[in-house]
C-alpha cells in the first residue's frame with residue numbers, strides 16, 4: 601500500500617483522538633541516536649518540575665525503555681487489545697514515570713478492528729486524569745506505524761546526531777510528513793554533540809535543507825552533549841539525570857525539559873475526537 605493510500609487510516613489514529621491528553625512523539629530518522637535516553641531523561645526532568653508524565657514505549661525492538669529503567673513488563677498493549685488487561689494492569693510506575701509498554705501490540709495499532717479501537721480509546725482516556733503529558737518513544741524510520749504515532753502527537757521531537765546519515769534520514773521523516781499533508785510542529789534536539797556550537801551547526805544544516813527543499817520550518821529545542829556518564833548510568837539501568845544529576849548531559853536534559861515544559865503549557869488541546877462515547 602502506498603503512503604498516500606494509507607493516509608485515511610493513519611489519520612484515524614486512536615491515540616490521537618484522546619484529545620484532552622497532551623502528546624509528544626520522540627522519533628528519529630535512523631536508529632541509535634539517543635531517542636530512548638531523551639524520552640526517559642526528559643520524563644524524569646519534567647516529573648521533577650511537577651508534571652505527571654506517562655511514556656508509551658512504542659518501539660518494539662530490543663534494548664529500549666525496559667532495559668534503561670530495569671523493568672520487565674509482563675503485559676503490554678497487545679493484552680489490552682485482546683481485552684485481557686486494563687491500562688492499570690499493563691502500566692508500570694518507575695522513577696515517578698508511568699510506563700505503558702506497547703510490546704508486540706504496537707504492530708496492530710494501524711490495523712485495529714472497530715471493537716479494538718473502542719477498547720483502546722476507553723483505556724487511553726483514563727490517562728487524561730492520570731497524566732499531564734504522554735511522551736511516545738517511537739521506532740526509527742518512516743514505517744506506517746511510526747508515521748501514525750507522529751500524526752497522533754501534538755508535537756514531534758526529532759533527535760538528530762551529528763553524523764550525515766542521521767541528518768539525511770531525519771530529512772526523510774519530515775519529507776514523508778509533508779507529503780502526507782500532515783506536517784506537525786517539528787522540534788529538533790541534537791544529541792551526542794561535542795559542544796553547543798556543533799549542536800547549532802547540525803541543526804542549521806538540517807533546518808536549511810528542510811527550508812530549501814520542503815519550504816517548512818523546524819524549531820530548535822537544544823542539544824545534549826556526548827557524555828560518558830550516560831553510558832555508565834545505562835549500566836546501572838538508571839536514567840543519567842537521576843544517577844549523575846551534575847553530569848554535563850544531565851544539565852542539558854534539565855535545560856531542554858525547562859524549554860519543553862513551556863511549549864507543553866502552550867499546547868492547544870488535540871484534534872476533534874473521533875469517538876463520542878461517554879465513559
Ligand SMILES: Nc1ncnc2c1ncn2[C@@H]1O[C@H](COP(=O)(O)OP(=O)(O)OP(=O)(O)O)[C@@H](O)[C@H]1O
Nearest residue numbers: 631632633634635636637740792824825826827830
Ligand atoms: N548523550 C550521549 N552521550 C553518549 N552516548 C550516548 C548519548 N546518547 C546516546 N548515546 C549512546 O547511543 C546509544 C543509543 O541510545 P538510545 O538507545 O537512547 O538510542 P535510540 O535512538 O533510542 O536507539 P534505537 O533506535 O535502537 O531505539 C546508547 O546506548 C549510548 O551508547
Ligand SMILES: [Mg+2]
Nearest residue numbers: 635636659664
Ligand atoms: Mg530506543
